[in-house]
Amino acid sequence: MTVQDKQIVSYHEAGHALVGMKLEAASKVQKVTIIPRGNAGGYTIMTPKDESNFSSKEDLYASITGYLGGRAAEQIMFGKSKITTGAHDDLDKATSIAKRMVTSFGMSSLGLTKYITMNDDAYGQTKGSYSDDVAAKIDAEISKMLDKCFEKAIEIITANKAELELIAESLRVLETITAEQIDYIDKEMKLPAEVLEEKERHAREEEKRAKGEILEIEPDKPVDDSSKDKDKTDEK
Numbered sequence: 001m002t003v004q005d006k007q008i009v010s011y012h013e014a015g016h017a018l019v020g021m022k023l024e025a026a027s028k029v030q031k032v033t034i035i036p037r038g039n040a041g042g043y044t045i046m047t048p049k050d051e052s053n054f055s056s057k058e059d060l061y062a063s064i065t066g067y068l069g070g071r072a073a074e075q076i077m078f079g080k081s082k083i084t085t086g087a088h089d090d091l092d093k094a095t096s097i098a099k100r101m102v103t104s105f106g107m108s109s110l111g112l113t114k115y116i117t118m119n120d121d122a123y124g125q126t127k128g129s130y131s132d133d134v135a136a137k138i139d140a141e142i143s144k145m146l147d148k149c150f151e152k153a154i155e156i157i158t159a160n161k162a163e164l165e166l167i168a169e170s171l172r173v174l175e176t177i178t179a180e181q182i183d184y185i186d187k188e189m190k191l192p193a194e195v196l197e198e199k200e201r202h203a204r205e206e207e208k209r210a211k212g213e214i215l216e217i218e219p220d221k222p223v224d225d226s227s228k229d230k231d232k233t234d235e236k
Contacts, residue, residue: 001036006172008074009034009041012086014167015073015157016044016066021186022156025062032167033176041086042171057107060097065149065156067094072153073164098145099138108141163189170195173202 001009013032020029027046034042046066055063071087106112115130115138130138157164166185170177173195181192191199 001034001041005041006034007168008078008084008086010168010171011073011077011164012070012084013042013044013171014164015069015071015153016090017069017167017182018073018160018164019066019069019153019156020044020046021182022160023062023065025056025058026066027063028179029182030179031176032171032182034171035175040089057101057105060101060105060107061145061149064094064097064145065152067091067097068146068150068153069157072150072157076154076157076161077164094146094149095142098142098149101145102138102141108145110137110141166191173198 013034017029017032020026027048029044029046031045032042033044037043067090068087070090071083074083074086100116101107102110103115106114115134163185166189167177167182170181170185170191174181177192181194184192
């Protein structure tokens with residue numbers, strides 16, 4: 001991961017974590033990391049604050065807002081023209097929740113009509129039996145929900161930008177931070193001791209390197225035996 005990528009991912013994941021901490025209905029942030037996994041540059045692990053078989057409208061809005069926190073952080077820190085593709089999976093999940101709120105849960109201004117039936121769900125249908133006019137209204141309602149939640153994410157991060165910086169810096173230093181460290185940042189508004197210790201260790205190493213006390217040794221290059229093998233083949 002390049003230095004630039006590390007900076008982008010640190011703010012992106014910090015955005016998810018910050019929104020999760022500031023929304024009462026959001027799940028609890030357990031761990032945040034910028035260590036890549038699969039196609040993701042990093043990830044934030046969140047778990048429900050209480051055990052329940054149901055999700056309220058407030059809960060679902062909080063989930064959407066949390067998923068959009070990464071994109072919101074990128075936009076605030078780097079500008080609209082510098083947002084990245086890092087939010088592709090977040091947008092997919094946020095859109096999926098909003099669509100179900102509109103088409104299955106009766107949680108929009110379109111009313112209580114269930115546009116995707118249980119049979120549609122069972123067969124993996126993503127579009128119910130409705131007209132193009134209704135489809136356009138559903139799309140507009142989903143877009144309105146996403147815009148509302150994105151505005152909320154922007155509002156939260158803008159109001160807590162100093163905390164965003166602390167979380168992002170902690171991620172760049174440690175790469176992974178725990179719920180305890182996140183809670184410490186939220187309560188004390190300063191870097192955890194582990195971050196400060198790692199920064200000091202890194203500074204000492206840089207000082208030694210500058211003085212020539214730490215030598216950069218390149219690993220031995222593997223021996224290329226292809227020419228020898230070719231010679232043997234020619235001998236045959």
